[in-house]
Amino acid sequence: MESKSADIQRALIVYVDFYKSTADDAFSEFVQLVVSAGLDVICSIKAPRQFPDAQLFVGKGKADEITQQAEELNADVVIFNHPLTPAQERNLENHIKVRVIDRIGLILDIFAQRARSYEGKLQVELAQLQHLSTRLIRGWTHLERQKGGIGLRGPGETQLETDRRLVGFRIKLINQRLDKVRKQRNLSRQQRKKNDVPVISLVGYTNAGKSTLFNRLTGANVRTANQLFATLDPTLRRVEMDSGRNIILTDTVGFIRDLPHDLVESFQATLEEVREADILIHVIDVDHEQRQQRIDEVNKVIELIGAENVPQIEVYNKIDKYSEQTARIEMADNYPHIRIWLSSQTGEGLDLLREGIEQQLRQDRKPHFLNLPVTAGQLRAKLFDLGAVRQDDENEKGGWIMEVELEQFRLNKLCEEASLDITQLQTLPAHY
Numbered sequence: 001m002e003s004k005s006a007d008i009q010r011a012l013i014v015y016v017d018f019y020k021s022t023a024d025d026a027f028s029e030f031v032q033l034v035v036s037a038g039l040d041v042i043c044s045i046k047a048p049r050q051f052p053d054a055q056l057f058v059g060k061g062k063a064d065e066i067t068q069q070a071e072e073l074n075a076d077v078v079i080f081n082h083p084l085t086p087a088q089e090r091n092l093e094n095h096i097k098v099r100v101i102d103r104i105g106l107i108l109d110i111f112a113q114r115a116r117s118y119e120g121k122l123q124v125e126l127a128q129l130q131h132l133s134t135r136l137i138r139g140w141t142h143l144e145r146q147k148g149g150i151g152l153r154g155p156g157e158t159q160l161e162t163d164r165r166l167v168g169f170r171i172k173l174i175n176q177r178l179d180k181v182r183k184q185r186n187l188s189r190q191q192r193k194k195n196d197v198p199v200i201s202l203v204g205y206t207n208a209g210k211s212t213l214f215n216r217l218t219g220a221n222v223r224t225a226n227q228l229f230a231t232l233d234p235t236l237r238r239v240e241m242d243s244g245r246n247i248i249l250t251d252t253v254g255f256i257r258d259l260p261h262d263l264v265e266s267f268q269a270t271l272e273e274v275r276e277a278d279i280l281i282h283v284i285d286v287d288h289e290q291r292q293q294r295i296d297e298v299n300k301v302i303e304l305i306g307a308e309n310v311p312q313i314e315v316y317n318k319i320d321k322y323s324e325q326t327a328r329i330e331m332a333d334n335y336p337h338i339r340i341w342l343s344s345q346t347g348e349g350l351d352l353l354r355e356g357i358e359q360q361l362r363q364d365r366k367p368h369f370l371n372l373p374v375t376a377g378q379l380r381a382k383l384f385d386l387g388a389v390r391q392d393d394e395n396e397k398g399g400w401i402m403e404v405e406l407e408q409f410r411l412n413k414l415c416e417e418a419s420l421d422i423t424q425l426q427t428l429p430a431h432y
């Protein structure tokens with residue numbers, strides 16, 4: 001395929017398959033990633049292997065084949081579907097004489113193209129610099145056709161030729177700036193908590209339909225696209241529910257299998273919204289063959305950021321693609337999660353979701369009876385701050401015996417923050 005625009009880069013993609021079983025889905029996802037980065041796939045080469053070669057990742061014969069194809073087809077870039085070590089990347093570039101990008105470099109490039117907010121840009125730059133710092137030693141002079149474009153885009157661009165020390169300095173600076181943003185975020189979050197506005201965060205695999213659902217529920221106009229990582233920066237909107245209760249809904253970056261660890265680290269600030277949420281709406285593409293695998297991947301990231309105890313509403317989205325599917329609500333396998341089948345596109349089943357959200361919010365707020373030791377003064381003060389205390393008496397040991405009303409999830413979190421074991425504190429109403 002001839003590319004029409006001079007900006008579009010011609011990519012030769014190399015798909016190395018260690019697993020075979022997941023091959024089809026993983027391959028098409030890889031192609032989708034490359035296309036989402038705005039590249040033209042001119043050729044794909046598959047390479048089944050048992051384990052990666054230490055020097056070239058693929059075998060010598062395969063590397064020769066790639067070199068020949070890249071030359072013949074005039075490729076601008078060669079992209080691998082796996083992470084490469086800095087040495088492998090360098091060796092491959094020496095061999096092929098064309099820029100080589102690995103899966104992480106590719107995802108980082110998409111992120112750099114999408115980042116709009118100050119915070120988003122900082123986060124991407126941090127991840128790029130961390131990725132880069134291990135690669136700086138190789139230099140860039142071994143490539144003849146060096147130009148901009150993929151892997152050289154975004155905030156990290158000017159840093160390419162500087163040395164490690166400077167990069168380290170820059171990383172420190174960005175971390176300081178991100179710290180500031182994070183503090184600001186914490187402040188507004190505390191304010192929201194005080195106002196008792198529950199926060200509900202949309203999470204899910206990339207392209208599952210989070211932004212489409214967000215727009216449906218809020219009337220907002222967040223960009224949606226049949227593209228991986230269409231959304232990068234988080235968006236928050238206040239929504240009034242039928243009962244008159246306000247909630248805050250957040251839309252954010254999607255997840256993908258083997259999300260680079262550095263990336264999750266740099267996106268901590270954004271993902272904190274997820275950890276601190278009162279409810280997660282986990283959006284799932286019902287249409288997808290690898291549905292369960294994707295659900296597991298998302299739950300893995302949720303665990304990684306410490307949000308595994310937040311109650312989930314599982315939304316099975318895009319039911320309009322199947323005539324036999326109808327909108328419905330059911331209990332999920334893992335209580336207290338519920339599952340709702342709907343279509344964000346047609347709006348069918350949206351009323352069930354609204355109802356489910358209200359149900360979940362009501363259900364979660366219930367009385368707890370606590371027997372607090374004298375060392376739990378701070379926890380007690382926080383419970384008062386939240387307006388959760390119904391009754392409060394001293395116990396015989398100088399501590400307190402209390403009745404409080406709040407969400408189980410919030411209580412768990414407060415106890416965790418105070419390093420107290422909730423099971424040791426809970427008591428029965430009869431003892432009260």
Ligand SMILES: Nc1nc2c(ncn2[C@@H]2O[C@H](COP(=O)(O)OP(=O)(O)OP(=O)(O)O)[C@@H](O)[C@H]2O)c(=O)[nH]1
Nearest residue numbers: 206207208209210211212225229230231254344345
């Ligand atoms: N048929 C159908 N398509 C849908 C539905 N919901 C979303 N889509 C399509 O799915 C694609 C992805 O939708 P988005 O809302 O951008 O997905 P996202 O989860 O925000 O994706 P990222 O931001 O890239 O992580 C778009 O082409 C939508 O039009 C639905 O209910 N039915």
Ligand SMILES: [Mg+2]
Nearest residue numbers: 210211230231
């Ligand atoms: Mg989106």
